[in-house]
Amino acid sequence: xxxxxxxxxxxxxxxxxxxxxxxxxxxxxxxxxxxxxxxxxxxxxxxxxxxxxxxxxxxxxxxxxxxxxxxxxxxxxxxxxxxxxxxxxxxxxxxxxxxxxxxxxxxxxxxxxxxxxxxxxxxxxxxxxxxxxxxxxxxxxxxxxxxxxxxxxxxxxxxxxxxxxxxxxxxxxxxxxxxxxxxxxxxxxxxxxxxxxxxxxxxxxxxxxxxxxxxx
Amino acid sequence: xxxxxxxxxxxxxxxxxxxxxxxxxxxxxxxxxxxxxxxxxxxxxxxxxxxxxxxxxxxxxxxxxxxxxxxxxxxxxxxxxxxxxxxxxxxxxxxxxxxxxxxxxxxxxxxxxxxxxxxxxxxxxxxxxxxxxxxxxxxxxxxxxxxxxxxxxxxxxxxxxxxxxxxxxxxxxxxxxxxxxxxxxxxxxxxxxxxxxxxxxxxxxxxxxxxxxxxxxxxxxxxxxxxxxxxxxxxxxxxxxxxxxxxxxxxxxxxxxxx
Numbered sequence: 001x002x003x004x005x006x007x008x009x010x011x012x013x014x015x016x017x018x019x020x021x022x023x024x025x026x027x028x029x030x031x032x033x034x035x036x037x038x039x040x041x042x043x044x045x046x047x048x049x050x051x052x053x054x055x056x057x058x059x060x061x062x063x064x065x066x067x068x069x070x071x072x073x074x075x076x077x078x079x080x081x082x083x084x085x086x087x088x089x090x091x092x093x094x095x096x097x098x099x100x101x102x103x104x105x106x107x108x109x110x111x112x113x114x115x116x117x118x119x120x121x122x123x124x125x126x127x128x129x130x131x132x133x134x135x136x137x138x139x140x141x142x143x144x145x146x147x148x149x150x151x152x153x154x155x156x157x158x159x160x161x162x163x164x165x166x167x168x169x170x171x172x173x174x175x176x177x178x179x180x181x182x183x184x185x186x187x188x189x190x191x192x193x194x195x196x197x198x199x200x201x202x203x204x205x206x207x208x209x210x211x212x213x214x215x216x
Numbered sequence: 217x218x219x220x221x222x223x224x225x226x227x228x229x230x231x232x233x234x235x236x237x238x239x240x241x242x243x244x245x246x247x248x249x250x251x252x253x254x255x256x257x258x259x260x261x262x263x264x265x266x267x268x269x270x271x272x273x274x275x276x277x278x279x280x281x282x283x284x285x286x287x288x289x290x291x292x293x294x295x296x297x298x299x300x301x302x303x304x305x306x307x308x309x310x311x312x313x314x315x316x317x318x319x320x321x322x323x324x325x326x327x328x329x330x331x332x333x334x335x336x337x338x339x340x341x342x343x344x345x346x347x348x349x350x351x352x353x354x355x356x357x358x359x360x361x362x363x364x365x366x367x368x369x370x371x372x373x374x375x376x377x378x379x380x381x382x383x384x385x386x387x388x389x390x391x392x393x394x395x396x397x398x399x400x401x402x403x404x405x406x407x408x409x410x411x412x413x414x415x416x417x418x419x420x421x422x423x424x425x426x427x428x429x430x431x432x433x434x435x436x437x438x439x440x441x442x443x444x445x446x447x448x449x450x451x452x453x454x455x456x457x458x459x460x461x462x463x464x465x466x467x468x469x470x471x472x473x474x475x
Binding site for chain 2: 114116117119120122123124125126130134135138139142214215216
């Protein structure tokens with residue numbers, strides 16, 4: 001089997017990997033902000049609940065979380081699962097896991113904004129929402145962009161963990177072809193894909209950071 | 217009540233834990249009056265200003281703007297604040313210039329001074345920009361409107377923050393040590409614009425360490441120490457011929473430092 005044929009066979013997996021990547025970002029970035037608010041909530045039980053959630057998400061392997069989300073409904077609740085659920089299980093596991101990491105990044109960013117910014121906005125008559133979305137959040141985003149870039153790059157590579165529930169993304173596909181063909185070439189193809197994807201993302205994020213550098 | 221009284225504070229008490237920071241402060245500011253608040257650090261000046269601008273809550277006493285009550289001592293003896301909507305209205309009566317400017321770093325100079333009028337007061341963008349540009353010009357900042365705060369000197373930033381406050385057309389403007397964060401050579405340009413505002417009869421309360429400035433610009437000087445107003449009156453009296461021993465000591469220490 002030629003390298004080109006292998007790449008062709010890897011293509012559907014590539015699209016699925018990219019889909020996991022984009023959907024995870026789409027949902028976990030806003031969810032992370034909501035979680036960050038919960039983490040900073042004045043309501044103690046709520047805050048502890050969120051703290052526990054973040055702690056579990058960060059303290060256990062994502063691979064294990066994928067298995068729990070996928071097999072959990074059957075083994076814990078006896079619900080039969082359809083094969084279509086696999087995709088949803090991957091997205092749920094990734095979103096819930098990455099939201100926890102993003103939440104801590106948001107929190108660090110929000111807490112780093114000087115109290116004077118809130119006070120200036122309050123005296124000028126901004127509402128709490130206006131203050132957050134107009135004054136605070138743009139400054140937070142600028143500060144956390146480097147950390148977000150880190151997470152995003154990790155996410156690209158983490159999509160390969162979906163192999164544990166045999167969701168046919170890039171890595172799972174490569175593994176299957178490699179096994180059937182007794183060849184390492186599929187892995188080489190996969191490596192090239194992850195690397196190039198990461199390179200593109202790194203360049204784009206660097207551009208974003210430069211764009212955000214218009215203020216200090 | 218006198219219709220010309222813009223701010224009235226009555227028997228304000230405020231403590232942080234065990235520490236009584238304000239111990240029964242009463243003062244009123246009339247339209248067009250410039251009040252300078254002086255006194256040693258820790259004497260309660262800044263806390264008084266933060267209470268007046270509703271950034272800090274008082275324990276008891278009353279705060280009124282233009283006869284409208286922001287807070288008053290309730291039946292249980294502690295201060296009760298007006299509902300949020302009323303406080304929002306009362307906030308529109310005053311502006312505050314901070315010691316360290318607190319400009320919005322992600323907004324250009326023009327956006328800093330037009331955003332609140334547009335977002336909070338629902339001015340049209342064009343109207344806000346016209347007004348903003350006129351004020352910037354008045355403060356000698358007409359060529360800076362596209363700059364970001366970090367590109368300006370401290371004195372320029374403070375002048376922008378004065379414009380930002382003025383753009384909301386407050387009835388009274390508070391200054392919290394407006395030149396304390398500035399290099400000595402930059403204080404002059406800020407004091408000059410405040411003096412200009414005084415000449416236009418802008419009602420102002422200025423917490424300051426600049427005695428010469430207070431003397432030149434204030435109608436009334438208030439000397440605060442230990443959470444109380446020790447002495448108040450025209451600058452010639454409080455700064456020139458103080459009646460109280462504590463005021464004399466403070467001024468003596470001050471002139472030693474300045475010499």
